[in-house]
Amino acid sequence: GESVGLHLPTLSVQEGDNSIINCAYSNSASDYFIWYKQESGKGPQFIIDIRSNMDKRQGQRVTVLLNKTVKHLSLQIAATQPGDSAVYFCAETVTNAGKSTFGDGTTLTVKP
């Protein structure tokens, strides 16, 4: 069946370093992907998305890379700050399916 999983459940980085969070997906028909950030006690919030016709998309301090060949997605955060500490989820979607599938999440901890 469909599944979205993450390679590393926890990640600890020093403030100012770059962070890389990985995600594997199994549905080759997925054509739209979103990264969400969930701070403690809150609902997930959109960070960045990417469609399957792209392999890279950049936002402010964040970059998402998509490798369709190996069905892998990554989120790169530049100059990680304490406010980046959260759980990060990737979600995959098949257009017209009406719903997304979420991975289990990676907990990012930023040490001052």
Add this chain to the structure above:
Amino acid sequence: NAGVTQTPKFRILKIGQSMTLQCAQDMNHNYMYWYRQDPGMGLKLIYYSVGAGITDKGEVPNGYNVSRSTTEDFPLRLELAAPSQTSVYFCASSRSQPGKNNEQFFGPGTRLTVL
């Protein structure tokens, strides 16, 4: 806009009790979703709705019911609460279906404990 609102924030139920988790959005979104999130886990889709009067099952619908009589509201009903339903419940909405460069907006969650 208030976005997506959920009530209550916390609730403790006894086994066999019933309750309704309320969700409302003021963004005129067509799509609405209910997820549950168990500790240390991701989001599992319970039910979703593509518009008023239309609902469909997600991954884990057993033990739950929904209705969508208006665009704004999407309540989730638990009829006979069980300990396995202890979780944090998130409601979300989106303008249209995912996959059209379209993100979901999440509410703050309802933390439910069944004892």
